[in-house]
Amino acid sequence: MTAAVAFENVARHFGSVRAVDGVTLDIAPGEFFAMLGPSGSGKTTCLRLIAGFEQPSSGSVRLFGEDVSQVPPWRRPVNTVFQDYALFPHLNVIDNVAFGLKIAGQGRAERTRAAEAALEMVALPGYGARKPAQLSGGQRQRVALARALVNKPRVLLLDEPLGALDLKLREAMQEELRGLQRNLGITFVFVTHDQGEALSMADRVAVFNDGRIVQVGRPEDIYYRPAVPFVADFVGSSNVLPAALTGQGRPGAVRPEAVRIVAEGGVPATVTAVSFLGAATRVTAEAAGTRLTALLPCGAARPAVGDSVRLGWDAADLHLMGAA
């Protein structure tokens, strides 16, 4: 099957800054794909390369098999939900949503009907006459979503669309977006720096660092089998162990709940903090300069701050990673 979006060794340099540095990527049609990474990791630039706001310095970007590296944004079958929503302040909600249809030459009655249907889909019926300034952040976000979806794009790009919303609204929108994507069957490409958001919503996640993709995989892969320490560190609460602590010549990751206090073997560590969480006790300790966290089940012996202990784990719980 032809990929919806395909990057082939794409680079985008701004002067001496390599914002995107050799990215190769396939996104399948109908997939909910998340680009995850810290700010400045190149994920947003990749999204802008798909939208056409940036042109690759080298490599090629394909949409459904067609090389679009030379195609301007207004001729690409994609639409974007912008981080700041980018609603047109001089137009009311209906005209905002119908903007793309008007440009495409649809008549007023027809496009108004389509825009109203799109507003219904995002649960904002009857808001058409308002100006964007009269809406709350969450409502603006929905209008932006409707404005993009009404054009029936083949790929929907979302640039940190939930970043400006408060926690409760964000969680509700996560579910809605996921449901919307399932119903519409459109490919969603979602940029976020929130690992929880990426893991809970996406079919697959690409983790970006320094303009490169360090790992692509299903959320479980990313979470349980990080390829490199950066992913383990960025994505999870896993303990990242340097090669010296794993004893296997490679760095590893071990989940806090797999770490135990053992009588012998393991690694020597000094307890730096103990906090009672109810169902478990979290013990933070330092072993040879590395901070380790252990979640001890209730009932286990609790060490005190300053105690010297030995921390151990089952070999099966240790996930070994690549060095980089």
Added chain:
Amino acid sequence: MTTAPSFVGRLSDGFWRRPRLLLFLLLLPPLLWLGIIYLGSLFALLAQSFFSIDQFSGVVKHELTLDTYAELGRPANLDIIWRTVLMAALVTVASVAVAFPIAYYAARYAKGRWKALFYLGAMVPLWSSYLVKVYAWKLILAKEGIIGWIFAKLHLTPLLEGYLAIPGVGGNSLSVSPTGTFIVFVYVWLPYMILPIQAALERVPPSLVEAAGDLGATPAQTFRSVLWPLALPGVVAGSIFTFSLTLGDYIIPQIIGTSARFIGLAVYQYQGTAGNVPLAAAFAVVPVVIMGLYLTVAKRMGAFDAL
């Protein structure tokens, strides 16, 4: 613990307790200035235009009459008004066309040093004397001036002469043609157009332009449906300057152009040399009325909706 406040401290405390009093005191001088000196003189002007002048003695008769306006309606005077309004409109349109790209560049692309350079470039012409600039243009536009010289070097002199032969826009040389007047007006008022447009465009987030493109709009469509409506308040603000300044100016048409009179020149001559203050006042009312109409129409068309 509170300590006993000083006089200034007590004053501040008093204002803190009565914030409206402070506001009133701050607004009093400008309100007096605007209300009495500015609006008062405007009203005096308006009143003058309803008096008339005794044809024999040249003394102003202080009784209300529309005679002066009847005189204003004579073909020769209407000619002056029409010429001025047309010039002001053309100057305004040309200023928008020249200013918009400059303002867009400054708002969207210029950063740091380039931005400073832009402000300098836009403002410096405002610092130097208006008369110096106008006389400089007289030299530039003169028959042996730099423009004629460039046309000669490019062997395009016949082109320039052909243009100058066109009645209505041409003349003996650019410096004594309506085209020359037009060029100098555009030059002199341009900063007043650039700065408001730049300020308006500065408030348009770049993502709006990208969003329009993302939704299928070509750059031309983006300009029409997003950039222009959002820049319109700035364009209207700028055009208020260029339009009204051209309507009222009496120096440029005197130094550069034909001897055909403009409203400003007519006001200057009637109240100075001719001593016909009522007619001068009636002439001066014309730009006020035109600007009032212009702003009403602009508001109707939604020019200020994006403010």
